[in-house]
Amino acid sequence: MNKVLSIPIFVVCACLFFTACIKDTDFDQAEDIALTPVIELNLIYFNLPANRFFDTINSTQILTVRDTTEIRFLDDSTLQESLKRAEFYFKFTNSIPRNFQVDFQFLSEVNDTTYITGTSVSQGTLSSPEITEFIENIEGEDILRLTQANKVVVSVTIPSSNENLEGTLNLQSKTTYFLEY
Amino acid sequence: MRIFLTIILSLMGVFAFSQNKQLLYGFDDIPQSLMQNPGGKVLHKKHYGIPFLSQIHFNGGSSGVSVYDIFNNGNDNINDRITKKIFEMKNTDFFTATQQLELINFGWRAKNEIYFSGGIYQEFDFITYFPKDLAILAWEGNRDYLDYEFNLGEISTTGDFMTVYHFGLNKKLNKKLTIGARLKLYSSMFSYRSVNNSGTFVTRLGNENSENIYEHTVQNANVTVQTSGYASLRELDGVGQVTSEILGRAFFGGNIGIGADVGFNYEINEAWNLSASVLDFGAIFHKKDVENYRAHGTYTLNGINLIFPPLNEGESTFPYYSDLEDEVEREIPIDTLHNNYTQFRPVKFNAGLSFGFGKFNATGACDCLNVGGEKLHKQNVGLQFYSIFRPKGPQMAGTLFYHRRFTEYLSAKATYTVDSYSFSNVGLGVSADIGKVNFYIAADNLIKYSNLAKAKSVSLQLGFNIIIDEE
Numbered sequence: 001m002n003k004v005l006s007i008p009i010f011v012v013c014a015c016l017f018f019t020a021c022i023k024d025t026d027f028d029q030a031e032d033i034a035l036t037p038v039i040e041l042n043l044i045y046f047n048l049p050a051n052r053f054f055d056t057i058n059s060t061q062i063l064t065v066r067d068t069t070e071i072r073f074l075d076d077s078t079l080q081e082s083l084k085r086a087e088f089y090f091k092f093t094n095s096i097p098r099n100f101q102v103d104f105q106f107l108s109e110v111n112d113t114t115y116i117t118g119t120s121v122s123q124g125t126l127s128s129p130e131i132t133e134f135i136e137n138i139e140g141e142d143i144l145r146l147t148q149a150n151k152v153v154v155s156v157t158i159p160s161s162n163e164n165l166e167g168t169l170n171l172q173s174k175t176t177y178f179l180e181y
Numbered sequence: 182m183r184i185f186l187t188i189i190l191s192l193m194g195v196f197a198f199s200q201n202k203q204l205l206y207g208f209d210d211i212p213q214s215l216m217q218n219p220g221g222k223v224l225h226k227k228h229y230g231i232p233f234l235s236q237i238h239f240n241g242g243s244s245g246v247s248v249y250d251i252f253n254n255g256n257d258n259i260n261d262r263i264t265k266k267i268f269e270m271k272n273t274d275f276f277t278a279t280q281q282l283e284l285i286n287f288g289w290r291a292k293n294e295i296y297f298s299g300g301i302y303q304e305f306d307f308i309t310y311f312p313k314d315l316a317i318l319a320w321e322g323n324r325d326y327l328d329y330e331f332n333l334g335e336i337s338t339t340g341d342f343m344t345v346y347h348f349g350l351n352k353k354l355n356k357k358l359t360i361g362a363r364l365k366l367y368s369s370m371f372s373y374r375s376v377n378n379s380g381t382f383v384t385r386l387g388n389e390n391s392e393n394i395y396e397h398t399v400q401n402a403n404v405t406v407q408t409s410g411y412a413s414l415r416e417l418d419g420v421g422q423v424t425s426e427i428l429g430r431a432f433f434g435g436n437i438g439i440g441a442d443v444g445f446n447y448e449i450n451e452a453w454n455l456s457a458s459v460l461d462f463g464a465i466f467h468k469k470d471v472e473n474y475r476a477h478g479t480y481t482l483n484g485i486n487l488i489f490p491p492l493n494e495g496e497s498t499f500p501y502y503s504d505l506e507d508e509v510e511r512e513i514p515i516d517t518l519h520n521n522y523t524q525f526r527p528v529k530f531n532a533g534l535s536f537g538f539g540k541f542n543a544t545g546a547c548d549c550l551n552v553g554g555e556k557l558h559k560q561n562v563g564l565q566f567y568s569i570f571r572p573k574g575p576q577m578a579g580t581l582f583y584h585r586r587f588t589e590y591l592s593a594k595a596t597y598t599v600d601s602y603s604f605s606n607v608g609l610g611v612s613a614d615i616g617k618v619n620f621y622i623a624a625d626n627l628i629k630y631s632n633l634a635k636a637k638s639v640s641l642q643l644g645f646n647i648i649i650d651e652e
Contacts (some may be wrong), residue, residue: 037322042484
C-alpha cells in the first residue's frame, strides 16, 4: 500500500465513527415518566386524661378542648402539584366512659377554613378501652382545598363531665400520601 | 423532578464515561500513548500537539443500563421499564463520565537520548454509584417497604474538574528496557465527593408502647459531602460569572495537588514485549474554598404530639411544628465544616503483553520508522489489563488487541474488551500521518455504533499532532 491508498482507507474508517446513530428509541416517552411513590407518614398523636374536661378550681365542666398545630409541608407548592390522593387514618383508644366528637379543621395561612372532617368516638371503660377507627379519603377537588391549608385545629368535645371521671382518650394517626411527579 | 430524571436518564450511556484508553495504550505511533505509559517506546524525534486539538477524549459508561433499555419504542410502558431496571441494577452499578482536553502537548529527544515530554490538559471526571435503596424509596415510597432498612450508605459519588500540568522523561536504558516517569501538578477548579457514608432509614409499625402508628427511624446516619471550589461560587450571579471564576482557577488558582505516572516497556525477545504503567498516583490537597457538610445521628419521628394546654383568650399554643423541626435538627445536625481534606486521585494501572510478527519495512529501502535499530513488527497481537481504583473498589477491564502497520503513514489497532459494562466491546483506532501532521482517532463499542442507544459505554479519543521523525 502506498500513501495514496492510505488516505481513502483512513477516510472510510473516520466515516465509520461519525455515522453512529441512535435508533429504535423514542425520547418523547420522557414526558410519560411518572414517579408514583406512596408515602406513609405519622401525623398527630395525643393522650387526653379525663380530668382535662373538668376545671377543679372553678368546679365547671370543660366540654370542648382545642389545640392547633402547623403542618407546613401541606401547602408547599411541590406537594400541591404532586399530591393525587391523601388517606388519613385516625385510631382512637378511649377508656373514658363518654362518647366524644372529634373535629379536624384545616386552616390556611390567613385562617380561612379549607377542609373539615370529624368523627364520633365510642365510649370505653378503664378495664376495656374502646377502639374507634376513622379513615378520611381525600382526592380530586378536595385535594386542592386540603393543600391550601398549613395548619389543623383539633377539637375534642365531651357531652358531659365531672371531677370523678377517669380514663384517657388516646389518638394515633397517620397519612398515606399518593404522589405523582 | 421529571426533568431532572430525564436528564439523568439521557446522560446514561451517552455521556456516561470511564477512563480506559485501551486503544491508545501501547499505540506507539501516537505521541499521546506516552500519557498512558511514560515508559513506552518512542518512535519519533519530536512532537508538538496542535494546541487544543492534540487530544479530545470522551468516555462515558453506565454499568447497569443503556439508553435503549429505558427509551426503546416498545409497547410496554416506560415506567414499567424503569421499575424493572431499578430492581435489576445493583448498588455496585455506576454511571461515570470522563472528559479530557489537551491544551498543549510536546516532546523532544535530547542529545542524551532522553525523550522529554510535557503539557497541560484539562480533565473532568465523575462517578456515581447507583443508590438503589434511595431510588426505590423515591420511585415507590415506603408503604410497601415497612420494616425494610433503606441503606443511606449507598450514596457514593465524586466529581472533579481540574487542570493538569505534566512533565516526563523517557529513556531507553538498554536494548530491551525503556523506562519513564511523569510528574503531574493538579490544579483543582471544582471538586466534590460523598463517600464512606452509612446509616439506615426504616419505617416500622409501632407496638403497644409506641407513641404513634409508625416509627420512622434514621439509625446511625453519617453522611458527608466534601466540596472545594463550591462555597465561593454560591455568591456569584449568573452562569457568566461562575464560568469566568472557574476558568480563572485553571492556572494554579485552585487547590494544588501532586502526582506521578511511572511505566516501563521490556522487550523479552524479538517477538514478545511486556509493558506496564501506573498513572495518577497522587493526591490533591484541598485547602482553599473548602466547605464540607456532615449529617449524623439517630432519630425516631413519631409525629406531632398535641398537649392541649389550657389557654387564656389571645394565648397561642405551643409551636409544635417548629419544635419538631428543631428536634430533628438537634438529633441529626447538619454541620458545615471548613476543614481541609486530601483527595487521592483514582489510580490507574495498565499492563500489556504483545507478540509481534512480520518485519515492518515500509519502503524496502529505508527503515524510516526504525529508530536506533529497533525491530518494528508489521503486526502485533496481545493482551492488556486495565484497572482504576474507585470508591467501592477497583474496576477492571481485559483487552485482546491486534495492531497493524499498513504503511509508514497508516497504522491501526483493533481491540476486544471485557469490562464492567459489557462482553462485546470492539474498538478501533487509526493513526495517520499526512505529511508531518499526525491525526488519530480511536473509539470503542463499534458494534453498538449502528445504534448507540444500546451501548452501555462509549469512549472516543481524537487529536492532531505534528511529528518530526528521526532523520
